[in-house]
Amino acid sequence: MTASPKNFDISGPLANQNALLNSLYDIDDIRQASFKNILLLLYIATWLTTIILITFLSDAPRDLLWLNILLMMxxxxxxxxxGSIPHWTPYLLITIMWIFTMLGSLLIHDPLILFGLSVVIILSSNLTAVPMQLTVAILSTIFIARFYTLDEKTFGPFIFIWISLAASFLSQRxxxxALDISNRYQLYAIDQMKKAREQRAELAKMxxxxxxSQENLRNANAQLRYARDFAEEARKLKAQFAANVSHELRTPINLIVGFSEMIATAPEAYGTQLPSVYRPDIQAIYRNATHLQNLINDILDISQIEAAKLAIIKEETQPKQVIEEAALIAGSLIKSKNLRFCVELPPDLPTIRMDRTRIRQVILNLLANAVRFTNEGVITLSASVDEHVLTLSVSDTGQGIPAHELNRVFEEFYQVDGNFSRKNGGTGLGLALSKQFIIQHGGRMWIESEGIPGQGATCSFTLPLTDTVYYPLHDLGHTPQPSTVIHNILVWDDDPAILQLFKGYSQDHxxxxYTDATKIIQSVAxxxxxxxxxxSHMPTDDLEAAIQHVSPETALIKCPMPSGRRAVQAIGLSDYLVKPVSRQALLDALEHIGTDLDKVLIVDDDWDVLRMLTRFLQTAKQSYTVNTASGGLAGLEIMRQDPPDVVVLDIxxxxxxxxxxxEHMKADPFLKDIPVIVVSARGATEAITQSVEGKITIQREIGFQPIELVSCIEALASNLMLPTAPKS
Structure with a gap:
């Protein structure tokens, strides 16, 4: 149920809020706009028809001429x-059109005119509600039955009336x-803009x-058992919306973080000293903007997990190393609160397949939560092993968690005891994200606590000792049955990122x-x-010969790979920065190009971004001459007049x-060798390699059985998806 603009609270004299509110449309606005266009077109068409009847068809029935004149009137x-009754005039127009269409058919005595009744129904779907459309369809049916004989000439118009009604109903629905969803998003934007200007206490409303929102999402997931198709579509829309909003937020958040960092850490870039009374406020802005930036990244991670786009790269890993790395990182944080830190590990932990980066992130999340809610005592990180799983636990002596809240701590944005959690920081996403990572590894996560201050809580998770395959609930394909046999697939490419791509997303194999030809030939045998x-760019002659000789049952698949690295190299980029861009990242990219740079041209259509990047360069140790252009055409013109040493370019x-x-730079002999650093809100693989063009070739020495061939093609076709993400 959507919020009404009339009762939606947007108190405050904010012009931009009023502008947003005025942009909310309802169905009557769209119908009124369509009504005026249709009425104007009808008038013009009637006027032209009248002229044609008078000039060229003088033998036409005079009644038809008067009918056109009356319709114009x-x-x-x-x-x-x-102007006085805008709500009822669309209904009046549809009624008049129906009557005149009916009279026209009686005057001309041609059943083809009856198709005009379908046109009236289609137009009524743009101008009136469903009852009016249904009324027109019923009256049209009665009219045909009363004045015509149902034969092969009238059957078409008769059927087309109801087909038009059904199509109009679905289109209007x-x-x-779509209008309802659009209004919801705009109302949400108004709500967020208002809350950003309120005091800290009002964050409870957000x-x-x-x-x-999360409760609505859980309800939608519960309905998946009964309406899988509808829930799948809702999931796609939700994931795409979260990802798109996160990308759109990166630029303004980047500006807030960048400028506040500059003001707080390098005020000399502005040519004046920052008054000491401003410094705490600027630091607070910087600190909270950074916190919001991390929150956006967490939201993006969660949306990618739900869309099955966040890969888990499993490798043979010694868990003791990962645990010790996390303990070393968290040690300084624990020490800063004067807490004791104990790490209890068995002497021999088995090697298991896991994504070491994600598991380290999970351990750090648990340790950070323990530190946040513990003021005195000890934090313990322990591990144990049984026949099937490795169990890791983080215990603390903090406030504990009430028993009635234990089942909710893994919900997104949920925080135990909101006031206490707010005092201790956090976003309510860490545990939700951590649990998703553990589930993707085939494990589980839980929390135990008596809810007694001083006795704290223990958060534990398991990792299977044998590799398991995780299938998301919303997997579009079939869910294979568990198998004790895991088949091997070998991937050969010179880009390590491609190898990680296949490792992360392959579920059944x-x-x-391999990047080395000799090693992959040896592994085939x-x-x-x-x-x-x-x-497809790799030389496969020796590989084909090896497969033919030692493993003829192996299929060789040759295809182009979506390599971000090769794409960057192919278009001649020197570096690629993903927003949010920090001052240090920009300076490192320039330093990587060379130390003899002087003139830097920044090209971006956002003036705020231009100012921020300019400030970054003004505080660099090396002196840069910075020039800016507010668009691609302006940038090319400046380059031709005064070629820079390097270009920082928005996509x-x-x-x-x-x-x-x-492309223009590469075509110009004076500009083609200028280094280019691209800045974008999306990663290199997303923005540069939008899709892989070319062909996929599958060959096998022993050939394919008919059923085998059909199954192979069916599996390939069932996983082909049309690209829907907008380019960036």
């Missing part, structure tokens, strides 16, 4: 009435739903709103990656894999995008 009257996948610009600018 009615159009004028309806236009005049629209989709329009209303927390409540986010909890309500054991993937081994040893492993006899199901398939070998090679980049998405309204006049000429970054890729077009690069």
């Amino acid at each position: 009615f159009c004028g009257v309806i236009w005049w009435l629209n 989709g329009l209303i739903r 927390t409540h709103a986010l909890l309500s 054991q993937v081994k990656g 040893e492993l006899h894999p199901v398939a070998v996948i090679a980049g 998405l610009m309204p006049d000429v995008d970054g890729f077009t600018v690069i």
Whole structure:
């Protein structure tokens, strides 16, 4: 149920809030706009028809001419009435059109005119509600039955009337739903803009709103058992919205963090000293903006997990090393609160397959939570092993968690005892994200606590000793049955990121990656894999000969690979920075190009970004001459007049995008060798390699059985998806 603009609280004299509110449309606004266009077109069409009847069809029935003249008059009257009764004039127009269509069919005595009744129904879907459309359809049916004989000439118009009604109903329903979703998002934006200007105490309202959103999401997931198709579509929309909003927020958050960092740490860049009374406030802005930046990244991670786009890269890993790394990182934080830290590990922990980066992140999240809610005592990190799983636990002597809240701590944005959690920081996403990572590893996570201050809580998770395959609930394909046999697939490419891509997203097979031709040929003989996948740019003659000789049952698949590294190299980029861009990242990119740089040209359509990046360079140890351009065309003009030593280039610009600018530079002999650093809100693989063009070739020495061939093609086709994400 959508919030009404009339009762939505947007108190405060904020012009931008009023502008947003005024931009909210309802179905009557759209119908009124369509009404005026349709009425104008009808008037013009009637006027032209009248001229044609008078000039060229003088033998036409005079009644038909008068009918057109009357219709023109009615159009004028309806236009005049629209100023006083705009709600009823669309209904009047549809009624007049139906009557005149009916009279026209009686005058001409041609059943083809009856198709005009379907046109009236289609137009009524844009102007009136469903009851009016249904009324027109019923009256049209009665009219045909009364004045015509149902034969092959009238059967078409008769059926088309009801087909038009059904199509109009579905179209109108989709329009209303899209409008409803649009209004919800705009109302949400108004709510967020208001809350950003309120005091810290009012953040509880935002927390409540986010909890309500999560409750709605859980309800939608519960309905998955009964309406999988509808829930799947809702999940796609939700994940895409979260990802798009997170990307859109990166630029403004980058500006807030960048400028506040500059003011707080390098005020000399502004040519004046920062008054001491401002410093605490600026530092608070910087600290909270950084916190919000981390929150956006967590939201993006969660949306990627739900969309099955966040890969888990499992490798043979010694868990003791990962635990000790996390303990070393968290040690200084624990020491800063004068807490004792105990690490209890068995002498021999088995090697298991896991994503060491994600598991280290989970351990750090648990340790950070323990520190946040513990003021005195000890924090213990321990591990144990049984026949099937490795169990890791983090215990503290803090406030503890009430028993009635233990089942909710893993909910997104949920915080135990909101006031206490607010005092201790946190976003309510850490445990939710950590549990998702553990589930993707095939483990589970839980919390134990008596809820007694001083006795604290213990958060534990398990990792299976044998590798398991995790299938998301919303997996679009079939869910394979568990199998004790895991087949091997070998991947050969010169980009390590491609090898990690296959390792992270392959669910049914054991993937081994190679960059060396000799090693993959040796592995073919040893492993006899199901398939070998090679980049289409790789020389496969020796590999094909080896497969033919030692493993003819192995299929060789050759296809182009979506390599971000090769894409960056192919278009001649020197570096690629993903927003949010920090001052140090920009300076490191320039330093990587060379130390003899002087003139730097920054090209971006956002003036705030131009100012921020300029400030970054003004505080660098090396002196840079900075020039800026507010668009691609302006940037090219400046380059031709005064070629810079390096260009910092945004990708998405309204006049000429970054890729077009690069193409013009490569075509100009004076500009083609200038280094380019691209800045974008999306990663290199997303923005540069939007899709892989080319062909996939599958060959096997022993050939394919008919059923085998059909199954192979069916599996390939079932996983082909049309690209829907907008380019950036």
